[in-house]
Amino acid sequence: MNTRLIRVGNSQGIVLPKKLLLQYHLSGEVDLQPTPEGLLITPVRKPRRQGWDEQFQRALAQGQAPEGELLEGFSDEAFEETEWQW
Numbered sequence: 001m002n003t004r005l006i007r008v009g010n011s012q013g014i015v016l017p018k019k020l021l022l023q024y025h026l027s028g029e030v031d032l033q034p035t036p037e038g039l040l041i042t043p044v045r046k047p048r049r050q051g052w053d054e055q056f057q058r059a060l061a062q063g064q065a066p067e068g069e070l071l072e073g074f075s076d077e078a079f080e081e082t083e084w085q086w
Contacts, residue, residue: 001020005012021027025043033040056066 029044
């Protein structure tokens with residue numbers, strides 16, 4: 001597959017076809033690795049929940065308290081009394 005370099009400000013870039021972006025899961029940030037054959041473009045995969053602990057500790061230091069149970073106090077009595085059947 002051939003493509004052309006295009007001017008992007010003082011730099012140059014390439015447009016990657018949507019098919020390739022989807023096939024190789026490329027979006028947002030990518031990693032470029034020079035190889036003897038050319039450039040290798042790979043997606044940047046950040047570990048899930050990266051930085052969550054630091055954000056939690058920062059929130060605690062700012063006086064924010066964690067919420068209680070998500071469904072604590074939740075009740076749908078109308079449903080329980082009229083629609084639910086054993």
